[in-house]
Amino acid sequence: MLAAMHPAGEFYGIDMMPAHIDHARCLATEAKLPNATFHAIDFGAVADLKLPRFDYIVVRRVYTWVNAQVRADLRSFIDLHLKPDGLVYLSYNALPGRAADLPLQRLVRALGESFDGNSIERVAAALKIVHSVRDLRFRHSRRVPCSPASIRQRTIMLRPISPMSFWRRTGSR
Numbered sequence: 702m703l704a705a706m707h708p709a710g711e712f713y714g715i716d717m718m719p720a721h722i723d724h725a726r727c728l729a730t731e732a733k734l735p736n737a738t739f740h741a742i743d744f745g746a747v748a749d750l751k752l753p754r755f756d757y758i759v760v761r762r763v764y765t766w767v768n769a770q771v772r773a774d775l776r777s778f779i780d781l782h783l784k785p786d787g788l789v790y791l792s793y794n795a796l797p798g799r800a801a802d803l804p805l806q807r808l809v810r811a812l813g814e815s816f817d818g819n820s821i822e823r824v825a826a827a828l829k830i831v832h833s834v835r836d837l838r839f840r841h842s843r844r845v846p847c848s849p850a851s852i853r854q855r856t857i858m859l860r861p862i863s864p865m866s867f868w869r870r871t872g873s874r
């Protein structure tokens with residue numbers, strides 16, 4: 702949207718997930734935006750891209766999700782690529798604002814610990830149980846943060862990034 706509104710500006714999007722980058726490229730192609738470029742790459746490797754210096758750097762919904770090394774990579778990127786009078790927008794999920802996410806996150810993590818496999822497989826197995834409990838529609842479940850509606854909304858929101866959201870601990874697979 703910013704690229705469409707500011708045709709004289711140059712916009713770059715970076716994320717290591719190819720699916721996210723493919724989606725962004727499709728949107729930019731459909732909207733005929735030659736001024737938006739996307740890279741599927743780890744923040745730790747962006748130095749190889751030879752990007753310009755930026756007036757604005759937006760780090761949205763990333764800093765809370767990643768480990769100390771990736772946070773350091775992001776800060777290095779900002780040090781290298783922000784113009785001296787540039788601005789950074791960095792969002793961070795803090796309590797109590799995100800407290801409603803915690804019951805589901807803890808439930809999925811606890812259930813997932815009992816399965817083998819990588820984080821994607823464990824989250825998928827745990828969500829299967831959560832959904833089957835949701836489908837039982839206990840009366841009590843309507844009054845707690847893990848209500849069917851809440852689970853539906855939060856799992857839809859978290860599906861593309863769920864392993865990161867549920868297993869954000871250093872060293873997790």
Ligand SMILES: C[S@@+](CC[C@H](N)C(=O)[O-])C[C@H]1O[C@@H](n2cnc3c(N)ncnc32)[C@H](O)[C@@H]1O
Pocket residue numbers: 715716717718721742743744745761762763766767771862
């Ligand atoms: C919660 S999502 C947010 C996505 C997007 N920024 C948004 O606001 O919708 C976190 C994103 O961080 C990306 N990410 C995590 N670690 C990364 C890394 N080391 N290098 C590049 N991207 C990373 C993930 O692929 C994921 O898409």
